[in-house]
Amino acid sequence: MGACGGGGDTGPSSGASGEPVAGGEGRILTLSDPRSLDPAALGNAYATTGVVGNALYGTLMTDPGGKIRYSMAESFQTTDAGATFELKLRSGLVFSDGTPLDAEAVKFNWDRLKNPATAAISRSEASMIASSDVVDDTTLKITMATPVPKYAQAVLTSSMNWIASPTALEKGPQAFDANPIGAGPFTLRSWTRQAAMELVKNPRYWDAPKPYLDRLTLRAALDSSQRYNTVLTGGADAAVESSWVNLDKAEQAGLPTNLIPTGGGIFMGLNTRRAPFDDVRARQALAAAIDRDALNQAVYSGTGEPVDTLFSKDSPYYSDTPLATTDRARAQRLLDELAADGKPLSFVFSSIPTTDGKAIAENIQAQLSSFKNVTVKIRTIEVTELAALRTTHDFDVLVSSAFFQDPEPRLWTTFHGSSAANLPGIDDPALNESLATARTATSEAERKSAYATLQERLAELTPVVFLSQAAPSAFSSKNVGGLVQYGLGSLQPEELWIQH
Template structure:
């Protein structure tokens, strides 16, 4: 039984994700920290084997609570860090499905006898900001960062125009998005320079940032750094692994003023806002909550009527966009490729593929 201090209309959606995953208390008692390597839950699959950074194999859970599912006898997931490698394995017939491919792989997939599925997602490329200390504690500097990004040019250069430029953290396909502020920041390096001058940086500003060191991320970051530089924002980028950049930026060290990264999606938009901007949120590096934010966030969860929630989200979205608490750049388009015999594969807005209802045409 969950007893809440106040209404939370987001809770049902939140419980459909990691927060609502059921685990065996007995398994945790017996295996402790290693319980995740021998999981016991209520999902559609049973883990058969797992090799770190290589693959895991799961078999059908005959006792799954949804009768008749899953359709497949099992899944064999090969972990491949490079999208090109994943696509080659698919073309060679070694695998049936490859997820989260890049635009470059789409060109090759389109020339093969494979099925390509494009789905807009809530997953996003952006820049986390530590606005708990100077210089990003000044809203004008944060706004300058947003005006300095040419989102359309970034989309063409990195995603061949397949991604969706944005100034907000909720995509236009989502019922909670307010189109009036979704494209709030138009590319304007002159305005960015003027804002920096108002903030006391007439000759531009130097900002240390963390990034990811993989090839795709480095390409993205090169474009971002170049665009920011044209507006007088000189970025000293430190590229490291995703996990290292997370620890360095959000952990006790609080390194860097910004962090270029992929920003994951959440099932309910109020959870997305809460995880990013609430005072005690892990992804709020500065630990600062702006005045007025809490009331706006609570209003999105206090009611269940969708139209009323949409109106509440519009106010919250405007607040976050105008105060520039983040630098959203593009929403990723999820590119998934599979053999024609794979049926009923669906990738939703939160870009987390599920194979529960997938079946193979013999």
């Protein structure tokens, strides 16, 4: 499982068989509570709130097996290598209140995500669009700021994939959270923050007879042991998962699992905008000090896969350039240099309160305690605070990720100097040029060369320290069918059904 790294998802490994059965309630455990039901505030990935967005708003498109599959969109095409795109919607789409979901609604949502005042999680992806024009009710013409041939991936892995009613959004955040209007498979019945969200089947959903379930209950379970035990003992039907340990346990127990294998992975983002990590020696010292195998044992009981290279060996862009090499002597030498310059390394590790999040921070702190001239403090933050920190940049070290089936546009949004989603704030001309070349390359050889340069610059500049492969996954009880994800681990609730 840990060695996966290509395109396409695995599983389910077992589960309900035969034709889907209609009816019943699905109880799903998630990895975080949303702070708002506004699509702009929802992250479209396993570790954030992908299943919430999919339930309320449906999808424009997905990518099972790494290939684009259209849902509410009929097509999303470019004829000029990504300089412009044409989005065609299915005709007759309606929101849950019966009003039309048309090209104007898509334009409204995407323009809103671009607006800095919205503070959208997906602002970086939406900002790649220079302008858009409504051609007719089902057609939107998009002009890009710069050509992005694989822009469909940016749409489906972000909140751009979710279209909410403009009329409902214009009523303000409080009214919208009370009654979010989308065109998804479910509508909101009740939401008790920090507890449970209850949804019911949307009779106007475009893809009948889906959803198969009549009701859906979502609640966050941050503790990984609790997630696994709750599903195992029948207290929940499925869980969105991030833990290699739980995936391993589920497979051993013969439970259905679904994992999207990816390149890249989970990293420590080092804030290069301010001290101490505006000094490259501090970043290189940290990268040389960390033993990723030891972290894998401590956090994932050895079931994870440390990230040594940006791409897996089965990727066409694989290069054996190590992103970092554990070298305790070099780490201590750099730490001593910094101390001699009056800058002993001291930083705060901002950690989310999930089982894995706490374990990573505590293990890093423990590993660094064996070195001189370095001090680490841990600050626990809520998952919902992450979005704010991406805007305020008020952190020293923060765990984030850059994982992908196709590296474009994920690597561009993570590391390009002009990207709003560039968490470490790195802005290096050679790195920027390699990302731009890889984006518009017309041959695989040119693209591979550009990504080789990117890996060399990342290893030298060390804006992040990759720790382990991501585990965008889900598992369920044995009577559940339709355990399907897309993108960056975004569970599709309309596919779920339960064998009664």
